[in-house]
Amino acid sequence: MPASFAAPRTLPDLLTELDGEATILAGGMTIMPLLNRGIGRADKIVSLSGIPALRGIACSGNSVRFGAMATHSEIASDPIVAEHVPILATAAAGIGDVQVRNRGTIGGVAAYGNAGADYVTALTALGARVVVVSRRGSREVAFDRFVLGLRRTDLARDEVIVAVVVPSTSGGRTAFERYFRVQGAAPTITAAAVLKPDHGRLAVGGATPTPVIVELGREFDLAATLDAVDEACADRPFGDAHNPAPYRRAMARHFATRVLQRAQEEQSC
Ligand SMILES: Cc1cc2nc3c(=O)[nH]c(=O)nc-3n(C[C@H](O)[C@H](O)[C@H](O)COP(=O)(O)OP(=O)(O)OC[C@H]3O[C@@H](n4cnc5c(N)ncnc54)[C@H](O)[C@@H]3O)c2cc1C
Numbered sequence: 001m002p003a004s005f006a007a008p009r010t011l012p013d014l015l016t017e018l019d020g021e022a023t024i025l026a027g028g029m030t031i032m033p034l035l036n037r038g039i040g041r042a043d044k045i046v047s048l049s050g051i052p053a054l055r056g057i058a059c060s061g062n063s064v065r066f067g068a069m070a071t072h073s074e075i076a077s078d079p080i081v082a083e084h085v086p087i088l089a090t091a092a093a094g095i096g097d098v099q100v101r102n103r104g105t106i107g108g109v110a111a112y113g114n115a116g117a118d119y120v121t122a123l124t125a126l127g128a129r130v131v132v133v134s135r136r137g138s139r140e141v142a143f144d145r146f147v148l149g150l151r152r153t154d155l156a157r158d159e160v161i162v163a164v165v166v167p168s169t170s171g172g173r174t175a176f177e178r179y180f181r182v183q184g185a186a187p188t189i190t191a192a193a194v195l196k197p198d199h200g201r202l203a204v205g206g207a208t209p210t211p212v213i214v215e216l217g218r219e220f221d222l223a224a225t226l227d228a229v230d231e232a233c234a235d236r237p238f239g240d241a242h243n244p245a246p247y248r249r250a251m252a253r254h255f256a257t258r259v260l261q262r263a264q265e266e267q268s269c
Contacts (some may be wrong), residue, residue, distance in 0.1 A: 027103035068107025121205035125192035175262035207248035
């Protein structure tokens with residue numbers, strides 16, 4: 001049992017609670033199973049669920065702004081997301097089961113920084129930015145600099161993610177793929193390609209501690225791009241008993257091929 005539980009209603013009240021010791025609770029889909037299994041401890045829990053300012057999905061210039069508490073279900077079904085960043089809707093729709101999608105949030109996934117997670121790969125390819133606030137002020141960090149390693153992010157103990165800002169892919173071509181071995185479980189490999197008229201980006205998650213990124217020019221050579229993915233996987237291998245590193249590396253190459261080919265075949269949206 002935590003020694004204390006707080007559920008602030010406003011951002012200023014939340015910041016007062018974030019004293020460097022508090023554990024933030026969003027949808028609870030990661031943190032609660034960990035605490036139930038005795039992994040880590042939380043003497044003070046601060047829930048984000050009562051703060052309206054952390055909710056909502058809205059257009060902001062040429063980007064889409066996701067409140068940190070936007071759930072996977074909301075993202076999967078939102079018309080703004082479908083129009084401006086359809087691969088994020090695809091990624092959201094494939095996460096876990098209905099319960100996980102109804103409770104889990106984009107802020108929770110970003111804060112946890114699990115390299116294989118669907119959004120982590122999609123947000124990396126999309127060039128997203130994370131908006132972080134604390135009593136010391138606010139800052140915006142490029143998502144590919146925010147995730148530092150396996151479940152390690154550039155987030156201090158007194159900071160909270162308030163939003164994730166994603167550039168629109170309108171006029172570009174995109175594709176997202178996930179590979180999983182057990183329905184409802186986290187994916188083994190995720191891959192996302194964003195091809196804009198003047199540049200593009202490929203991200204592949206699950207075979208390295210942070211997603212592999214390959215920047216693409218207006219034109220790109222498929223074989224050279226896949227070799228770059230392969231080399232990155234060899235340089236920073238990641239694997240476990242179920243999916244060893246050589247297997248993940250092979251799957252990374254395979255799913256990189258698939259997203260690049262699918263994105264190239266797409267009509268620009
Ligand atoms: C059965 C199951 C299946 C799953 N399948 C998938 C899958 O297929 N693909 C996938 O990508 N993920 C999967 N997940 C993971 C799921 O997407 C995440 O657990 C969940 O979305 C994390 O968000 P949350 O809101 O539940 O975060 P929480 O569990 O509440 O928090 C996660 C961590 O982030 C911190 N945190 C949360 N919000 C913030 C914030 N705004 N600012 C700062 N810190 C914060 C918390 O303190 C905690 O350390 C699965 C989870 C389960 C339980």
